Amino acid sequence: MIRHYLEFEKPLKELEARYEELKALSMDGREDFSSEIEKLEKKINKLKQEIFTNLTPWQKTLLARHIDRPHTLDFINMIFKNFVELHGDRNFRDDPAIIGGFASLDGKTVMVIGHQKGKDPKDMNAHNFGMSHPEGYRKALRLMSLAERFKKPIITMIDTPGAFPGVGAEERGQAEAIAKNLRVMSILKVPIIVIIIGEGGSGGALALGVGDRILMLENAIYSVISPEGCAAILWKDGSKGKLAAEALKLTASDLFELNIIDQIVKEPLGGAHRDPETTANNLKESILSHLNEITQLPTQLLIEKRYEKFRKMGVFTEG
Amino acid sequence: MSWFRKEEPPLIPKLKEKERPDLWVRCKNCQEIIYRLEIERNLDVCPKCNYHFQIPAEKRLSLIVDEGTFEEIDKNLSSVDILKFKDTKKYSDRIKDAQKKIGKKDAFVSGKARIGGYPVFIGIFEFKFMGGSLGSVVGEKVTRLVENSMENKTPLLIFTASGGARMQEGVFSLMQMAKTSAAIARLKNMGVPYITVLTDPTTGGVSASFAMLGDIILAEPKAMIGFAGPRVIKETIKAELPPGFQRAEYLLEHGMIDRIVPRQEMKKTLILLLDLLSH
């Protein structure tokens, strides 16, 4: 199940492999490994406790980017039914770095939109590692306007290293595309729930990030710049990412304390990639409870509250 | 005319520019070494290549607003080091040092004024203050300016010059993009005109929020405008960038801005636009 191990996860590798092996062997029922499996389970859990409680911001950064971590499409498949992907910005092309479409959530139709990273090198390449061009933001905005017209709530999932730094992206106005999303999302007449599921990198993340509720998976990160990018500029040394990750306060717990996000969604011990289903269930529960609250608000109040939410972000003195 | 001759520069700069930066300046664009007075007489525009040098907010005001009409607002907002951010230097020290050096509390000056008799709310970036970076103070001042403009149904004018987000404020810096853009959304709903003037450089979080949201977007000649920095792009695509990439002329050609306006014609152009919009 777990295919790739980060450096700090490696002590688990052998134990988890043995565990999988015994599980498979006991499937055919010829031998009983239950006591050994139980012992292994305890050992694994103890080790997981040691490794995964008190993760550093840098370790969380690596977890947020873990290649086996469930991505937008995985969550869509686990949480929603009848997802119909809709393509294109009606202007230039379809950007596979952002996907979206109608889906049903416990029988109610919603618009779900998110960055898609891809799960193996080929797939990652096809989705440009979740780094959108302007077309991606414009497609997202088209779909959001569609949702508004048909009065469907919007759920966005953020998982991107950032906007794609390329010639075409600049040529076609990525600054304008991001800015327009921020402007329009702030006044859309339907509820918007934003979820940072993995990596929330800079303006490319924020372009799907204006909403009524901002949720964040426990090991996700959200930052104005990648730790490496920050280190390259401020420390003049891109390898100082660890230090920058500490300084930027980019973890879910930091951002909850700073009143930027509304809820931390729990991941199973060992991270979302060890148990995507449980993660998806937790997420679904959160989405439903927040949606239930905000769909009851009259539209005008909803928009007013959304404005206030962002209006009060910022810290300064006056006098 | 002997008084005039005295100001004429000697034909060849005798000293290296670094030794007499009070007299000689190297143009960032064409690399020519030019007599400082000659540039200053030319509204801080390079006489050789027409590059528009960055100018302090005060100077910009004097070129744009009617004399004696500017009243500054929100002057006392000051940044707070909420994250206790320290890279090679503490953010709190960076703020203090910048405030001392520039004589301003932060990177944005705002207020009300008249231009050709037309009342406006006007905001100008002070690029020298931490690269005009967008932190909580700049975001709050921009938002209040937008709100003032809405309440008084008075046109809004913003001159941008910024390297982007203020990293030392982490996600608070990022959220200023959402906050200011949300304010602009309301302004647009009310039909109050909003004009942005992009000056060198306008990049990152400022370009991807209120800078590119102007009803009318003007730019100074050769201004660097974009989202990602050219170095990052070059490293990512591993190829040379096209000539003139991310300059005002390039953006005009690609349909991203309305007009390029030289500094000496900026005030005239703004008055004309305000006039057209009010009749």
Ligand SMILES: [Zn+2]
């Ligand atoms: Zn020059």
